């Protein structure tokens with residue numbers, strides 16, 4: 001914590017703890033305190049044990065000893081949860097911060113700007129194609145273990161027909177294709193040829209690949225390098241051309257034992273693959289962005305992960321991602337998520353950018369969005385039997401409400417707490433970040 005943050009913290013904590021202050025002042029102090037804690041610019045928040053226990057006690061007292069509105073109760077629950085997290089870890093996880101941002105945006109009545117273009121109702125922004133439902137990892141936060149379709153591979157005939165339908169998307173519509181779903185993309189030998197085909201057939205299509213990085217044979221590295229041929233870049237007048245491929249590795253942990261526990265993979269093997277790619281990247285053989293990501297489950301580990309990436313892979317960008325819960329089908333995520341105490345009512349006031357996903361499973365069934373692993377069946381249609389753009393448009397009619405708020409949509413959107421990457425996780429290590437939640 002910076003000195004000025006500490007002074008501010010102490011004066012707000014004093015107001016919240018002191019019972020002679022009017023309740024309104026104590027509640028306002030709590031809003032300012034949690035706003036400030038959500039924006040702490042350094043990794044650790046060291047607060048005297050006595051003060052943190054007084055903060056927890058006062059927050060619980062204010063919540064339990066008076067008749068409270070739902071909004072006040074939600075605020076006090078958030079306060080208690082984040083004080084407990086700070087007591088136990090001396091920092092907040094990225095997941096908690098993301099939830100906190102959403103809760104405060106809504107509690108403070110900040111308007112969220114969200115408009116839908118007509119074209120987005122006709123054509124998806126993200127197309128996910130699960131070319132096969134095969135993965136070599138078993139991550140705790142993923143639904144792969146529960147998949148009935150495990151091992152199923154999309155036939156080349158069906159895959160071709162899907163790719164052909166993509167070429168019908170108008171040339172002025174940009175979209176991203178993810179040629180995988182609940183699967184490890186590098187295990188499909190067709191991956192590189194699929195990417196070539198997507199780049200060649202649509203001038204505004206990008207490809208995003210997220211891999212666990214445990215299987216990257218040398219031949220694949222060479223093919224990846226070939227993928228960066230000049231014609232596969234977006235040309236921009238007066239600016240550097242933009243690559244059409246983004247490669248991310250879902251590394252998640254910096255500790256080999258925790259990595260094994262979480263993903264059931266060998267940490268050293270993955271890191272030696274990443275070392276090789278990092279070397280290629282620094283010698284300009286891979287001219288597209290490479291990211292390392294961590295699903296934020298634990299505050300202290302968020303910080304360790306960012307430090308590890310910065311040290312070992314300085315030319316890759318490291319990101320923290322909020323833990324989401326696969327439309328309620330993943331127990332592990334639900335248990336961790338509950339720690340943040342974010343009220344569902346806050347999410348219900350928000351739109352969702354994943355409404356614009358078209359997500360095709362290896363069986364041909366269309367899933368709702370990136371949060372729908374296909375474990376639950378929403379009966380949206382079968383892309384092997386029907387035009388996939390027709391399925392997309394039908395889905396848009398059912399799920400996007402006129403209000404553009406999730407709360408007025410149907411299940412599972414109504415009860416969903418998904419939020420996408422909002423900011424680079426590096427803020428945990430940076431200083432001088434401006435306050436996002438000022439009134």
Ligand code: SF4
Nearest residue numbers: 352354369413416418
């Ligand atoms: S609200 Fe949730 S379930 Fe609905 S589209 Fe968004 S991420 Fe998917």
